Amino acid sequence: xxxxxxxxxxxxxxxxxxxxxxxxxxxxxxxxxxxxxxxxxxxxxxxxxxxxxxxxxxxxxxxxxxxxxxxxxxxxxxxxxxxxxxxxxxxxxxxxxxxxxxxxxxxxxxxxxxxxxxxxxxxxxxxxxxxxxxxxxxxxxxxxxxxxxxxxxxxxxxxxxxxxxxxxxxxxxxxxxxxxxxxxxxxxxxxxxxxxxxxxxxxxxxxxxxxxxxxxxxxxxxxxxxxxxxxxxxxxxxxxxxxxxxxxxxxxxxxxxxxxxxxxxxxxxxxxxxxxxxx
Amino acid sequence: xxxxxxxxxxxxxxxxxxxxxxxxxxxxxxxxxxxxxxxxxxxxxxxxxxxxxxxxxxxxxxxxxxxxxxxxxxxxxxxxxxxxxxxxxxxxxxxxxxxxxxxxxxxxxxxxxxxxxxxxxxxxxxxxxxxxxxxxxxxxxxxxxxxxxxxxxxxxxxxxxxxxxxxxxxxxxxxxxxxxxxxxxxxxxxxxxxxxxxxxxxxxxxxxxxxxxxxxxxxxxxxxxxxxxxxxxxxxxxxxxxxxxxxxxxxxxxxxxxxxxxxxxxxxxxxxxxxxxxx
Numbered sequence: 001x002x003x004x005x006x007x008x009x010x011x012x013x014x015x016x017x018x019x020x021x022x023x024x025x026x027x028x029x030x031x032x033x034x035x036x037x038x039x040x041x042x043x044x045x046x047x048x049x050x051x052x053x054x055x056x057x058x059x060x061x062x063x064x065x066x067x068x069x070x071x072x073x074x075x076x077x078x079x080x081x082x083x084x085x086x087x088x089x090x091x092x093x094x095x096x097x098x099x100x101x102x103x104x105x106x107x108x109x110x111x112x113x114x115x116x117x118x119x120x121x122x123x124x125x126x127x128x129x130x131x132x133x134x135x136x137x138x139x140x141x142x143x144x145x146x147x148x149x150x151x152x153x154x155x156x157x158x159x160x161x162x163x164x165x166x167x168x169x170x171x172x173x174x175x176x177x178x179x180x181x182x183x184x185x186x187x188x189x190x191x192x193x194x195x196x197x198x199x200x201x202x203x204x205x206x207x208x209x210x211x212x213x214x215x216x217x218x219x220x221x222x223x224x225x226x227x228x229x230x231x232x233x234x235x236x237x238x239x240x241x242x243x244x245x246x247x248x249x250x251x252x253x254x255x256x257x258x259x260x261x262x263x264x265x266x267x268x269x270x271x272x273x274x275x276x277x278x279x
Numbered sequence: 280x281x282x283x284x285x286x287x288x289x290x291x292x293x294x295x296x297x298x299x300x301x302x303x304x305x306x307x308x309x310x311x312x313x314x315x316x317x318x319x320x321x322x323x324x325x326x327x328x329x330x331x332x333x334x335x336x337x338x339x340x341x342x343x344x345x346x347x348x349x350x351x352x353x354x355x356x357x358x359x360x361x362x363x364x365x366x367x368x369x370x371x372x373x374x375x376x377x378x379x380x381x382x383x384x385x386x387x388x389x390x391x392x393x394x395x396x397x398x399x400x401x402x403x404x405x406x407x408x409x410x411x412x413x414x415x416x417x418x419x420x421x422x423x424x425x426x427x428x429x430x431x432x433x434x435x436x437x438x439x440x441x442x443x444x445x446x447x448x449x450x451x452x453x454x455x456x457x458x459x460x461x462x463x464x465x466x467x468x469x470x471x472x473x474x475x476x477x478x479x480x481x482x483x484x485x486x487x488x489x490x491x492x493x494x495x496x497x498x499x500x501x502x503x504x505x506x507x508x509x510x511x512x513x514x515x516x517x518x519x520x521x522x523x524x525x526x527x528x529x530x531x532x533x534x535x536x537x538x539x540x541x542x543x544x545x546x547x548x549x550x551x552x553x554x555x556x557x558x
Contacts, residue, residue, distance in 0.1 A: 016319055018304075018312035018333045025297075030353060033297035040295055053332060054297045056352035068347005073335035074309060 021050035021074050023273060026066065026088075027081035030056040034237070035079055038266045042275055050076070050275075057084065066091055070116055077109035077273040085120075085149055092118040101156045101186045104149055107269050119272055122150060123157025125265020126235065130256065131161075132264060135231065138162035141201060145169050145220045146208035147179040147194075150235050154208050155179055159187035166192040167202065169221065197221035204231040205248075212242030219244055228252030235261050300329035300353050302552060305345065305367075306360035309335040313516070314358055317545045321554055329355070329554075336363065345370055349395055356388035356552040364399075364428050371397040380435045380465045383428055386548050398551055401429060402436025404544025405485075405514065409535065410440075411543060414510065417441035420480060424448050424499045425487035426458040426473075429514050433487050434458055438466035445471040446481065448500065476500035483510040484527075491521030498523055507531030514540050 023043075025035045031054075039052045055078070057065045066088065069075055080088050085104035089095060092108055096119040099105045105118035127137060140163045144155055147170035155166055166183060170176035176194035183192040199205065211220035213236050223244075226232075232248035237258035241249075248255045269275075302322075304314045310333075318331040334357070336344045345367065348354055359367050364383035368374060371387055372394040378384045384397035406416060419442045423434055426449035434445055445462060449455035455473035462471040478484065490499035492515050502523070505511075511527035516537035520528075527534045548554075 016315040016330060016332060017310075018315065019310040020315070020333055022332055022334070028352075031296075031298040036295040036297065036299070051295060051330070051332065053295060053301055053330065054299055054353060055301070058350070058352050061350040064343075065347050065350040068344050068350060071337070071340040071344040071347060073307075073337050073340075074333060 015049075016051060017049070019049055021048070021076050022072065023050060023052040023076060023275075024055045024069055024078035025052060025081060026055045026057045026069070026078055026084060028057055028059060028083060030054045030081075032238075033081055034262065035081075038262065039270065039275065042266070042270055046275060048275065052079075059083070062087060063091070070110070075110075077107065079269065080106050080108065080118075082149070088118065092116045094118070096120075098124060098156065098160070101182070102152045103182075104152065106153075107272055109273050120153055121265045121268045121272070122261065123153035123155070124160070124268055125263075126154060126233070126261040127157045127161045127264065128268060129260035129262075129264025130233070133256070133260065135254075135256075139164045140204045140231075141165040142204045142206060143167050143169065143197065143199060143202040144206045144208060145197060145211075147172070147176040148208070151208035152179055152182075154206055154235065155183045155192065156186065158206075159183050159190040159192065163190050163204075165202075166190055167195040167198075168192065169195060169197045197223075199223065199225060199227075199230065203229065205233070207234040207236065207242070207244050210236065212236040212244055213238060217243060219247060223247065226251045226253065232256070233260070234258065237262065294328075295330060296328070298328055300327070300355050301351065302329060302331040302355060302554075303334045303348055303357040304331060304360060305334045305336045305348070305357055305363060307336055307338060307362060309333045309360075311517075312360055313541060314360075317541065318549065318554065321545070321549055325554060327554065331358075338362070341366060342370070349389070354389075356386065358548065359385050359387065359397075361428070367397065371395045373397070375399075377403060377435065377439070380461070381431045382461075383431065385432075386551055388552050399432055400544045400547045400551070401540065402432035402434070403439070403547055404542075405433060405512065405540040406436045406440045406543065407547060408539035408541075408543025409512070412535070412539065414533075414535075418443045419483045419510075420444040421483045421485060422446050422448065422476065422478060422481040423485045423487060424476060425489075426451070426455045427487065430487035431458055431461075433485055433514065434462045434471065435465065437485075438462050438469035438471065442469050442483075444481075445469055446474040446477075447471065448474060448476045476502075478502065478504060478506075478509065482508065484512070486513040486515065486521070486523050489515065491515040491523055492517060496522060498526060502526065505530045505532065511535070512539070513537065516541065 093115040094117045099120035102120045108118040168176040180192040180194045207220045232253045232255045373396045375398040378399035381399045387397040447455040459471040459473045486499045511532045511534045
């Protein structure tokens with residue numbers, strides 16, 4: 001059932017009343033977030049009197065704002081985006097295993113007993129989105145560009161999904177090494193190490209750096225000899241087709257953009273936030 | 280232009296995105312509030328990417344929740360309902376004159392310089408609503424039942440609108456006397472005093488007690504000898520026709536319910552919150 005385009009369902013969102021339950025998405029800046037456009041149609045489709053609203057949280061007022069949100073009796077959960085995915089952790093009562101391994105939270109919910117629990121869905125959204133598109137991840141040998149927030153989530157989730165090897169590349173070599181050792185420790189079956197952006201010996205390339213977002217950006221790494229058998233994923237959300245994606249398509253690769261991560265994640269986050277059936 | 284019933288406009292509310300500005304209404308309980316149904320169609324009609332959402336504020340977490348709301352960078356204002364209209368005052372930076380006279384705030388906005396300013400519209404909503412329906416208030420001799428939050432707002436606003444006399448009745452006689460003296464002090468032209476619920480010498484009766492809300496409620500005062508020339512107003516919002524209103528209609532009086540206060544107030548609050556043109 002797709003609901004977002006029917007006037008009846010769209011109208012439901014208009015019917016915010018005193019009994020409406022709230023979800024938030026917090027970040028700084030906030031205007032760019034896509035999450036309300038993904039979750040509000042789902043809330044409507046599930047027949048819930050609830051909306052997700054963006055909340056612009058200023059760094060210097062982070063604690064007061066987020067504690068205020070968590071104190072609202074009709075707010076059931078919130079999502080977290082840049083730059084707060086790690087900073088939110090100390091405010092929560094419990095961090096679920098995936099989030100603890102990644103060291104970041106992107107969704108939190110209030111439990112029936114009032115405790116706040118956080119989990120991380122960025123990486124597993126990518127895994128789910130790819131799996132739903134028929135991509136097998138078990139046994140993959142992955143070259144991962146970027147060891148920041150996005151890269152951490154992707155590394156842990158790919159290892160969790162059975163990737164055989166993971167080479168992590170970052171301009172900050174110590175950061176790449178730390179993520180590799182964290183991943184290897186949590187998933188001994190995955191040969192995780194830091195290294196150079198060398199495609200040899202890999203069958204999957206993931207860009208988790210911001211390169212490709214800004215106009216005039218080039219490739220996130222030199223990609224000579226990119227073959228058609230390489231699976232290429234760019235988690236950059238905007239533009240829809242990055243220079244990496246265009247380049248990889250020219251070479252005949254199977255290519256996915258950030259949308260696949262968002263789509264796959266929506267289902268998982270909706271379940272975590274108890275938002276009900278998908279649209 | 281009435282906009283709330285058109286699917287196009289209703290759909291706009293569905294389009295909550297990252298750039299959506301927020302307004303709130305706070306109270307405890309909150310499920311009964313009508314305000315989002317009044318203001319969201321106005322926001323849509325004004326073409327603003329903004330929504331008003333209910334926020335359930337628990338008494339024991341009042342300060343943390345409201346300070347959190349006020350810290351959100353994309354929240355431009357909030358309305359306040361029972362039981363917080365007085366309690367909110369210390370959190371604000373400036374209280375406008377009507378609110379200061381009433382001792383209560385029901386709307387607050389963030390100024391461009393970041394300061395929070397509160398004002399009170401309950402009573403002036405009633406004055407505007409009645410005036411728009413062709414009712415003259417200057418020179419009125421009013422019997423006012425109830426000296427609580429609603430009664431205080433009504434007393435000050437009617438005195439402000441030129442009422443000649445105001446007899447204030449409350450089971451708590453000291454409360455009635457205090458409101459009378461506050462009103463007389465602010466508006467020396469209005470003969471405000473506390474007294475008994477005696478219709479003689481009055482041409483307008485206002486019920487600002489909760490009597491009439493609960494099933495099985497009777498009249499808020501013994502009203503023998505109610506004549507057809509009495510203007511009768513009941514600010515109770517629900518039911519739409521209270522026992523007092525039914526009784527007064529039977530006697531041939533001109534009668535208004537709480538809706539007139541809400542309608543009249545919406546316009547004033549919308550202007551205060553800079554919500555733009557009315558629907």
